[in-house]
Amino acid sequence: MEQKELMGSLKVSKAVAKMAIPSVISSLVTVVYNMADTFFVGQTNDPLQVAAVSLTNPIFILFMAFANMFGMGGSAVASMAMGEKKEERAKNASAFVAYASFFVGIVFAASLLLFMCPLLTLFGADAQTYAFARGYTLHISYGAPFIIWSAAASFVVRADGASREAMIGSMIGTIANIVLDPVFISGFGMGAAGAAIATTIGNILACLYYLWYFMKKSRCLSIAPKDFKCGDGILTGVCVTGFPTAIFSVLMSVSTIILNQILVAYGNAPVAAIGIVFKANMFITFLQLGLANGVQPLLGYNYGAGNRERFIAVDRFTKKCCLIVGILATALFFVFRETIIRLFINDADIIYYGVKMLVAYMLSGPFIGILFVNMNCLQSTGNALPATILSVLRQGLLLIPVLYLLNAVAGLNGVIYGQALTDYVAVILSVVIWNRKKWIC
Template sequence: MDENELMGSMKVSKAVAKMAIPSVISSLVTVVYNMADTFFVGQTGDPLQVAAVSQTNPIFILFMAFANMFGMGGSAAASMALGEKKEKRVKQVSSFITYASLIVGIVFAVILLAGMQPVLQLFGADADTYELAKGYTTYISYGAPFIIWSAAASFVVRSDGASREAMTGSMIGTVANIILDPIFISGFGMGAAGTAIATTIGNIMASVYYLWYFCRKSRNMSMAFRYFKCGDRILSQVCSAGLPTAIFSALMSISTIILNQILVAYGNAPVAAIGIVFKANMFITFLQMGLANGVQPLLGYSYGAGNRERFITVERYTKKCCLIVGVLATALFFFFREPIIRLFISDTEVINYGVEMLIAYMISGPVIGILFMNMNCMQSTGNALPATILSILRQGVLLIPVLYGLNALLGLHGVIYGQALTDYVAVLLSIVIWRWKRRKTL
């Protein structure tokens, strides 16, 4: 199929389906990928193992912060360049994403391995969970370059109109992880450390697949070092366009650390429960995030080509899809909330905490996709700053004070509603800001 037909002239509903469905599948694969770790660790029957994985979750989120910045920023920059017919710039963007991801991954590995103890203490690890968390962190550090690059590459490959290939790369890593998890966790008795080994191997396999795509299949993309450059606004365009998503993930990591520090005062059972709830609630969030991310190349291409009408049609149609999916997914989780938690662990205390926390977290499920769509629209039109501000508000400036405030006023049963409260504020602000920016931009 001709790329111009898909991006510029195909019926919007069909183009959205063609781009969004593989993206949604990739997102759900990511959810399964994350759920698998917690699920297989939970089968050990040891809440401390689950708590250790929960406490180290901010590390993986930080990896994703940079992966999302390079991936989403690179996807936006590449989509615009494709719409403007700038072939060399597309190659420069894809090459920059490759080497920037690898460099940042190596830096992360060095920092984590050299500063293991203070990092894990900051994340809330105590005497009961420190050694378990240390095993996970050691092995996940070795995989940092591959984890960041494979995730970033999936976004850039999607901007090439190759949503199926992007999905395939994600599935390779996930299937490998799911197969290897029980082998290392239970078979070799490695617990949380086995989870990290499986994750690292899965991402190495995904990286090999994307290496093949860049070198052998793509006509537009390249990872040749001769195209690698930070000048000519490559670095600034990629990082500014991807910054909102990166800040979103980075602040999620920070807020997760703070939440773990608050919850550990009530014992390790609530920490284990929130780790399960994070993974379970990802299904609702990532389902809508997948829709929003999937159409980002369509938005960027339409804006780059000056096609205002198509941009707005894609935006409105995808928002309707997000609302429908959000309502249905939230209803499903509400009715099956206890079986969902029991799927991960059999400990009664953790289950009771988990059911209450899951209800609190999925309150914003029906509308969260609107926030992701508005942020992607801003990023696709070069309005990175307001999208960045929304990310900062949702995961930091608003959420962190709300967590401390609700904990002081209502204790454990109040703090778990902090995320839903800030989500609704962020959604409302995104609607106001994007309407204002759309009138000025389009």
């Protein structure tokens, strides 16, 4: 099928399905990938190692902040360029994403190695968890360039209409990680450090696949040095468009650090539990995020081509899909909430806290996809500022004060409801903002 037909004229439901299903699969693969480390470390039945992996979660979230900024921004710029028939600009965007990802990854690696001790102390590591957290951080640091580009590349490949290839790249990294986790964690007795090594190797393999795709298969995109370009609005276009997604992840990292600092006062069991809940709840969130991200090239292409009617049709159909899968996934998780926590570790204290936390985090599950679609619509139409504001509110300006307030008022039982409360505020605001903006676009 020609890209022009897929993006511009194929029936909306079929076009959304063709673009979104591979993206959803990729997102679920990412969920499995993120769960793998915690799951296999949990099989050691050592709560301290599980807590250590939870404490280092902000590092991975920061990696994803830049991966999402480059990936979402590059995808938006490339898809709009292709809609406008500017093929050279699309190549410039994809090449910029590749080299910017590796540069930022190298900076991250150096920073983690140089400032590991104060960073882990800031994250909430104590005398019991520090050694495990250090081992994980040491081995994840040199994987930073590969982790960032493999995630960013999957977004850019979807802009080429190649959702299946983006899915395959994600699956390569995930399958490798799942296979290698038990080898390094239990087989070699490396524990949390082994999980980091498996993660790094998996991402290197995914990068090799994407390298092959760009060099041998793609006709519209490039990673050739000659196509790398910062000027002509490439750097600003990619970074500004992707900034809302990046700030979302950065603030998620900050709020996770603060949440861990609050929880560690109640012991390492709540810290370990929240790490498991983060990973488990990702299934509900990433189902809808995959739908929203999958249709982003459709939104960008039709906006660039001036096809407003099709843009709105894609927007509305995707939201209906998000609502349906959100309700079904949340109901499923509620029924099996205790079983889900037990899959990770068989520790009575962690199961107790984990079940309570999972229920609290699931409250916004049915509707969170509306926020993701609205943010992608805003980004695809060049309205990066309101999308950024929504991200800042959800993960920073609103969530962080709410966490401190709920902790002061209701202690641990209050803290765990902070995310759901801010999610609902962000969803409502996104509906109001997009309903006003879409009539102007």
